[in-house]
Amino acid sequence: MRMRRRTASSAAVLGAALLLAGCAAMPGDGSPGPVPSDPAGQGQDSQVVVVAVPPKDGEAPEELMKGFLDDLVSDEHGYETARKYLAQGTTWDPEQRVTVLDGMSVLPPQTSNGKEATVVVEGRQLAHLDANHVYATDGADDGGVKVDLPFTFAKNAQGQWRIKELPPGLILNQVDFQRIYQSVDLYYPARQGPGVPRSAPLVTDPVYLRSRIDPLDTAVTQLLRGPSDWLDPVVASAFPKDTRLARLQTAADGTASVYLRAPEPGGLTSGAACQSMAEQLYLTLSQVNTQESSQSGQAVSSVRLYRDGDGSALCSMDASTFAGRQPASSATGYYVGTNGHLWSVSPDSGSKTELGAEPVPQGVGIGSFAVAPDGGSQVAAVSSDGRALYVSSLTGSAPPSQALFHAERGSGAGLSTPSWDAAGTIWVADRSVPDRLLAAVNGQPAVVSLVGLSGTVTRVRVAADGVRIVLEVQQGGQDRLLLGRISREGTEQSPLLTVDGLHPLAPKVTSVGALSWYDGDSLIMLGQFEGSPTDSLAMLETDGSQAQQNSGNAQLLSRMSQVSAVQGIQPQALLGSDQDKKIWKLAPNSNKWEFIAEGSQPTYPG
Known part of the structure; x- marks a missing residue:
């Protein structure tokens, strides 16, 4: 169920990315086949117009119930016609809540003494909007939660049945919700704190x-x-x-x-x-x-x-x-060449340049890396053994002499792939011990306080705004994706960073091969969902409203190992790589992946 509406350029990249799995193969000696775009992906008639109809004289509670529900999907401003179904003195605020059901049935009324009747609307609740119009799932990944919503009818002085008591807000099935509502991103500046520029993102x-x-x-x-x-x-x-x-x-x-x-x-x-x-x-x-x-x-x-x-x-x-x-940003891609050195790739021409940077001491080798999003001035690289993280200039030739972080234990998986926010804070998980997340604000290292978390953080992807962060956490042998918010206190010299408000991002995800922020409110993931034996490319919305997946071509996805996006309001491109160390690029407004280089770990800054 795709409910978000995006700009044309964004939709083209998104549609091609999610369809590449099912419609394109990566042959060993050529380019992937063309990927047909999916302009809407909805299969729904967005031009349907529903006209509100008032109650008729003499209608019984069951007919009135159906008429009231029909009026809730009309295009009236203040639901004035729907209010005619209410008894005098009945208060109802349609903005208080929206309950989204998968299927909806009106059960036969239960009548007592001929003056009052109860009609129950039955369905499976998938989600709801609160009074601030924020979307929250309600067991949608398990097919919803069964609910019975009672409406009490009473006869008025004229002998007409009207609704005396009712559940708060609107009740809609998911098809009507998709047709009536659109996702809109509101924007607020980050609160000031260590690592937040004066012009807050x-x-x-x-x-x-x-x-x-x-x-x-x-x-x-x-x-x-x-x-x-x-x-x-x-x-x-x-x-x-x-x-x-x-x-x-x-x-x-x-x-x-x-x-x-x-x-x-x-x-x-x-x-x-x-x-x-x-x-x-x-x-x-x-x-x-x-x-x-x-x-x-x-x-x-x-x-x-x-x-x-x-x-x-x-x-x-x-x-x-x-x-x-806005702070300067770069859409230049980076990767590790077959010679083990860092390379850059032009976002427009596809031309490749070997960089003189030595992000780790000689003989150590690059295990993973991330480039700062400020135009590409610095690179953070984890050693091939996962034991240390180094920060150096992307253009300098002298390797760093000291590590910024070390894994706490000599055994275990070591440090994760690092992630930068636009303010220049580096984030990395120490996978050698549970509950350990590290950050460096303007070069000052800090151990991040994790509130309400129990488990080992295995992957970290911070949003460019430096306020939201996604953690992959291993708990009881299972991998979970959690979205958290970042609080910043202390000083630039002694930053105090906290991640709290953690909640599941995509409960049905069982394994993650690659994860990248796609735009302001979504991520693109290569991984597996519960019940699926193969990998999928999926778009994950931060509000939980969407986890669109495409299982697609098993041959292709079994070979893919990495995917990276340019994070921004207008996503510009995707980079992907396969296990044969071939790097592919999906250009803006294109539906065809193009081979660009031999190498691994393609990534955009961030």
């Missing part, structure tokens, strides 16, 4: 909003309410507390004029604070899909921020201004 907070009811206005309103409960401890917001949206206007050139009201007259001002607000608005609004709504065709390419009642803009933000506020 923006962190993705995915929510689900109605796609046909003013999605731009709704996205701004939700952004102003603040982040989800899970993300709130590690992010901030540039908007003054209790700021509200007054109105939003879009122009034909893609400019969104956003008028805000703040409780304090001086709360909305120009300058750096305004630019931060505009940055949050621009990044949030520019990726909202409006094609199915009354705002169709109003794709946002720039934002102007106004104080309501004021005719002049306080500040503005567009693609060029936004790019100038």
